[in-house]
Amino acid sequence: MDKIVILTGAGISAESGLGTFRGAGGLWERKRVEDVATPEGFARDPQMVIDFYNMRRGKHREVQPNPAHDALARLQAEYGGEVVIVTQNVDRLHERGGSAGVIHMHGVLDGLLCNACGFRWDWPFERKLDLETPCPSCGAGPTRPDVVWFGEMPYFLDEIETHLSGCDLFVAIGTSGNVYPAAGFVQIADICGADTLEINLEASAVSSGFARQLRGPASEVVPAWVEDVLSNRA
CATH class of the missing domain: 3.40.50.1220 (TPP-binding domain)
Structure with missing residues (x-):
């Protein structure tokens, strides 16, 4: 072998x-998948999505x-x-x-993805996500977490x-x-x-x-x- x-x-x-996504206490018991883990949810309320991922990123800093x-x-x-x-x-x-x-x-939680041009770059857990962060490649925004959402x-x-x-x-x-x-x-x-x-x-x-x-x-x-x-x- x-x-x-x-x-x-x-x-x-x-x-x-780290909580699993399904079952008792899972992440999706507290948030709807459609709201925080789809391109459509990000388009409807990007700030809520960013807040959700900042919460997740904060939790990840604490675990080993x-x-x-x-x-x-x-x-x-x-x-x-x-x-x-x-x-x-x-x-x-x-x-x-x-x-x-x-x-x-x-994808990874410590990365960002440009919605406009698809450029990816690192964003350490110590730094909060911010809708105002421009893409270093094309200058566009808003940027999003570099994670694969449902339907992608x-x-x-x-x-x-x-x-x-x-x-x-x-x-x-x-x-x-x-x-x-x-x-x-x-x-x-x-x-x-x-x-x-x-x-x-x-x-x-x-x-x-x-x-x-x-x-x-x-x-x-x-x-x-x-x-x-x-x-x-x-």
């Missing part, structure tokens, strides 16, 4: 104190990577083969945990599919299986001959598509799984 592709979702960051993030960084460092991490999360906790080359298919196309799909088609093992960690195209990644990997593993608290909407499942908190199950992989690799 030389190439592992890992997809992570909100469940891996939940134990760091958990043992699951640390374990994946260790896997990348010690595995010997290629380990590609694709994440639906926008929190940067993988990088803070030591992982490299993370593919952010839904995720980033890097061609690159991700290339990785999936050439991997030996595909692992999904903390994903709901409700959001496409990510929910279809297991099918691509399976068709291309890869082994497949789901790590989650409970069955996802696409659990039946995986050859194997491990159940439990990511901060416990992922480090144990990584230890097993590295032990068998030695």
Whole structure:
């Protein structure tokens, strides 16, 4: 087994104190998706959207990577083969945990995107988002968070599919299986001959598509799984 592709979702960051989007206490219990996570919502009330993302960014400053993030960084460092991490999360906790080359298919909270020309640039969590911030490339505004909203196309799909088609093992960690195209990644990997593993608290909407499942908190199950992989690799 030389190439592992890992997809992570909100469940891996939940134990760091970041709310998942669905279920009790989820972000969408407090705000309507249509209001804060769609281009139409931004067009209707950009200030409300900016306020919502400033709240999220403030929360992200307070949290730390958990043992699951640390374990994946260790896997990348010690595995010997290629380990590609694709994440639906926008929190940067993988990088803070030591992982490299993370593919952010839904964007990042510490970045801005120009609605006019599509230019992207970094905007550290310490700085508040402001509708008056002009695009450094074209000078237009208002700018928006560099996150993929509902109804928009995720980033890097061609690159991700290339990785999936050439991997030996595909692992999904903390994903709901409700959001496409990510929910279809297991099918691509399976068709291309890869082994497949789901790590989650409970069955996802696409659990039946995986050859194997491990159940439990990511901060416990992922480090144990990584230890097993590295032990068998030695």
